[in-house]
Amino acid sequence: MATIADVAAHAGVSKSTASRALRGAGTVSAATRRRVQHAADQLAFVATPSAARLATGRTHTVAVVTPFVCRWFFATAVAGIQHELARSGFDLLLYDLHQPAARERFFTQMPVRGRADGAVLLTLPVSEAEETALAGLRVPMAFVGDIVPGSSSVRIDDRGAARLATRHLLNLGHQRLALIGGDPSEPMGFAAPAQRRAGFDDAIREAGVVVPEAHVAAGDFTAAGGAVAMSQILAAERIPTAVFVASDEMAFGAVHTIRQLGLRVPQDISVIGFDDHELAEPFGLTTVRQDVYRQAHAAARSVLDTIAAGESASPRHRVVSTELVVRDTTARAGEPPSAHRTIPPHERNTA
Incomplete structure (x- = not known):
């Protein structure tokens, strides 16, 4: 199994630079980040979330909030998000809000608080009260299929x-x-x-x-x-x-x-x-x-990039053809x- 040292050597960078590039942390140029990610892909390297948590203090987890799990659109979207998170050493925490009681419990109790560094919400229109509750989490978010002020979005026309x-x-x-x-x-x-x-x-x-x-x-x-x-x-x-x-x-x-x-x-x-x-x-x-996998992949990437950039990042809105x-x-x-x-x-x- 490949190690971070193998990835660093393959990419021609130090271990610390390779680690920062894969975690989306620190001042690593986009070109270096791509080179390190390419090396990791070639070597089939998978980052270990537990090690990353110890190093950064972050949960290295992104929550995915969906109204359905088994339907094709949502299952495909979750797969796209999972793929992008795994590449960066992040775990996925899934919340299924199909039942009204589950939705009410999620937005009133906010069980995701402290358990995730960001969230992706799948085609989930939110009320003003729910929007306020989400804003209180103070973590990067991206919506697939909807636009919510203050959060990134990926959708089609x-x-x-x-x-x-x-x-x-x-x-x-x-x-x-x-x-x-x-x-x-x-x-x-x-x-x-x-x-x-x-x-x-x-x-x-x-x-x-x-x-x-x-x-x-x-x-x-x-x-x-x-x-x-x-x-x-x-x-x-x-x-x-x-x-x-x-x-x-x-x-x-x-x-x-x-x-x-x-x-x-x-x-x-x-x-x-x-x-x-x-x-x-x-x-x-x-x-x-419509490329559902691509939309979800882009939403996950947006959240990860915002986590890496910190509060300086502005919401991004993308329309996929x-x-x-x-x-x-x-x-x-x-x-x-x-x-x-x-x-x-x-x-x-x-x-």
Whole structure:
């Protein structure tokens, strides 16, 4: 197993410099830090958090606060954060706030206090009281998917990406569109569903297309939720020829329902999702790709950099680009799908 001395020798620096570079501490130049990290990666070196705690007095732990653990988006995000923390010798402390009681306990008792040097919060809209409680921790924070004053953020342009997806359907000549969006009564109050609905509305308004209320349904961002929502839409007197679904998991359920009713995808109904879930490619789903792992990785890096810089660091806000990936579930009415392709850079949503 490689030691810090091995990393230092490989990078051509002293042991103390290598140690500071890997901990994100002290005055180490960005170039040296990259060289040391590259050496550590090549040697498969893993920093020992317990040793770092003794040396710095820090916990060398970052808290991750999430509304779900098992859902694809959140599991992928946690994996991205874990990877970046491990590279810097930090542990991950996970808080699952899915249950209302767990959320209330977290924000009233703040069990993370003194146990973490920073925190990453995943798509978790916070109230004014919760925002005040978080500020009282006085540790660096980054939000994935939301913007909170005083904290860094990493997100995508949900509205622009949904507009891009809807325009794809319109460009294929579809005029009878449908939408499966998020449930507005969802207690977590996520921001993404409303932004994706707004992007859909932007596109149809620009195109002069009117979507009847019977062609709009809500789901809970699960395959089962998408299946139920699609059933509601297909009960309309006149069915749509294309549907934008606000998440891939709901899109999987929507496609299943369409086929169960004897209709074809995309010959009868085109379906486009949102996320580029790991099963989207084998499923052949046309979708908007967002790199969840990259967003989470960037949020963790932001927190670690702020920990290293101390109070002098200012919050940073980053918008990660999305892209349209065309597969087998969208086509012009009556036409078979073309070969898989990814939209070239000049057509992507890079806002």
